[in-house]
Amino acid sequence: xxxxxxxxxxxGFFVHHLGAHRNVSPHTAASYRDALKLFLRYAASARxxxxxxxxxxxFDQALVLDFLSAxxxxxxxxxxxxxxxxxxxHSFFRYVMTxxxxxxxxxxxxLAIPTKRALKPTLSYLxxxxxxxxxxxxxxxxxxxxxxxxLLALLYDTGARVQELVDLRPLDxxxxxxxxxxxxxxxxxxxxxPLLPATVRxxxxxxxxxxxxxxxxxxxxxxPHGEKLTRHGVRYLLAKYLIAAxxxxxxxxxxxxxxxxxxxxxxxxxxQAGVAPITIRDLLGHVDVRTTEVYLSIDLEMKRKxxxxxELQPSAKRLSWKPSEKLLTWLEAL
Numbered sequence: 299x300x301x302x303x304x305x306x307x308x309x310g311f312f313v314h315h316l317g318a319h320r321n322v323s324p325h326t327a328a329s330y331r332d333a334l335k336l337f338l339r340y341a342a343s344a345r346x347x348x349x350x351x352x353x354x355x356x357f358d359q360a361l362v363l364d365f366l367s368a369x370x371x372x373x374x375x376x377x378x379x380x381x382x383x384x385x386x387x388h389s390f391f392r393y394v395m396t397x398x399x400x401x402x403x404x405x406x407x408x409l410a411i412p413t414k415r416a417l418k419p420t421l422s423y424l425x426x427x428x429x430x431x432x433x434x435x436x437x438x439x440x441x442x443x444x445x446x447x448x449l450l451a452l453l454y455d456t457g458a459r460v461q462e463l464v465d466l467r468p469l470d471x472x473x474x475x476x477x478x479x480x481x482x483x484x485x486x487x488x489x490x491x492p493l494l495p496a497t498v499r500x501x502x503x504x505x506x507x508x509x510x511x512x513x514x515x516x517x518x519x520x521x522p523h524g525e526k527l528t529r530h531g532v533r534y535l536l537a538k539y540l541i542a543a544x545x546x547x548x549x550x551x552x553x554x555x556x557x558x559x560x561x562x563x564x565x566x567x568x569x570q571a572g573v574a575p576i577t578i579r580d581l582l583g584h585v586d587v588r589t590t591e592v593y594l595s596i597d598l599e600m601k602r603k604x605x606x607x608x609e610l611q612p613s614a615k616r617l618s619w620k621p622s623e624k625l626l627t628w629l630e631a632l
Contacts, residue, residue, distance in 0.1 A: 300570070302397060302398060303353070304352055304354060305350070305354055307354075307393070307394055307397060307398075308334065308390075310393070310397065311389075311390055311393045312327065312330070312331065312393075314370045315393045316330065316555045319631055321579065323484075323486055325461060329382065329386065329429045330389065330390070331339045332409075333382070333383040333386035333387060333390055334387075334390060336365075336369070336383065336389060337362075337365055337383070338352060338563075340364075340365045341356055341357065341361060341365070344361060344364065347464070349409065354394070354398070354401055354404065356407065357404070358407070358408075358451050358454060359408060359411060360412075362387065362408055362411055363411065366380055366383070366384060366411075366414075367413050369383060369404050369473055376416070377414050377416035378416055379507075380414060380417070381413040381414060384411065384413060385413070386602060387408070388411075389457065391405040391407070391408045391409055395398040409466060413529065421562055422554050422555070422559055422562065422563040423563040423565075423566045424553070424555070424559065424560075424563045426567070428543075428547065428549075428550060428553075429454065429560075429563060431543055431546070431550075432539060432540065432555075432559055433447065433450060433451065434538040434543075435484060435542040435543050436450065436539055439527050441507065442522065443501075444504065444507065445504065445508075445519065446535050446539070448500045448501060448504045449463070449519055449527075449535075450533065450536065450539075450560070451481070451497055451500055452466075452497060452500075452501070453532075453557060453560045453561075454560045454563060454564055455493060455497045455564070456479055456481065456491040456493075456564075456581075457467075457491070457560075457562065457564035457565060457568075457581055458481055458491070458561065459483065459558070459560075459583075460492070460532050460533070460557040462481045462483055462583075462617075463519070463532065463557075464517070464519060464526060464527050464529060464531075464532060465482060465517075466481070466517070466518040466519070467513060467515055467516060467517060467518055468510045468511060468512055468513065468514040468515075468516075469512070469513045469514060469516055470495075470518070471501060471510070471512065471518075473498050473501060473502055476492065477492065477493040477495075478490045478491060478492050478493055479493055481583065482584070483583040486510075489580065489581075489583045508520075524557065527559050531555075533556060533557060536555070536556070537556055539610060540555050556630075561582065563581075565578055565582060568573065568581070589590050603628075
């Protein structure tokens with residue numbers, strides 16, 4: 299039997315396993331591709347050879363651990379990014395194990411490398427007045443400014459992930475009553491998000507100005523060259539308006555604001571308006587309601603601090619302990 303080389307394994311992993319069998323999204327495939335490219339280049343350098351001359355025998359646990367350390371120390375990657383790269387390698391070596399059972403022991407050692415625990419970043423969101431101030435920085439007297447305003451308003455209104463937003467097409471919108479937008483999230487799962495009347499009006503004017511048909515399949519948001527706006531493009535324009543907003547509202551300087559912050563902001567505003575967590579889960583496209591409960595925890599903590607700072611809290615003097623045989627009398631007085 300002809301031996302299976304590394305080139306054939308990598309090709310089969312992407313074409314057959316990820317493409318034909320698992321049917322992963324293009325974004326997942328691209329993430330796995332980037333991880334394999336980085337690892338193969340690192341392995342070739344460490345083994346003093348070229349990528350084309352690498353073989354499975356060149357891969358061991360020490361090499362993978364060194365690669366993961368290099369991601370953090372040399373490339374400055376976060377622990378989360380490090381774990382994402384490791385997940386891609388795990389997926390590849392699980393595939394290798396199905397193709398080459400004789401390599402099971404080697405693959406098992408590599409699959410035993412654990413993910414690294416990371417500190418969870420503080421979840422930040424914008425107050426209503428902060429959000430309004432940020433949107434007020436957008437100059438809507440020019441087409442690009444009007445595009446940016448519609449984009450940011452839609453990002454907040456739907457609580458969409460930035461990739462879900464840039465993937466939108468006019469045919470994903472329904473602007474007649476009941477108005478909604480169809481978002482395609484992780485794992486190609488689709489969900490329906492209702493649109494507020496103000497957002498519907500913005501989208502109607504935007505489609506007319508951009509000369510986009512309601513059933514057009516091209517991207518809803520495009521750059522000045524007519525190409526699909528990217529996630530990096532959205533981050534860039536948000537950062538631009540954030541710089542302007544911080545000049546006149548200094549408290550924004552202490553907040554880490556990204557496109558995902560508008561998603562957190564929508565969730566918190568819904569929760570504070572009395573919307574049930576399970577409804578918020580469905581609107582945001584969370585797989586598990588436990589993911590949504592982080593907003594509930596933050597809201598409860600805010601309420602606790604508000605109660606502690608109010609004038610209605612019991613005084614320490616009233617609750618002070620004085621030895622007494624009349625314990626029930628003291629308890630009744632609480």
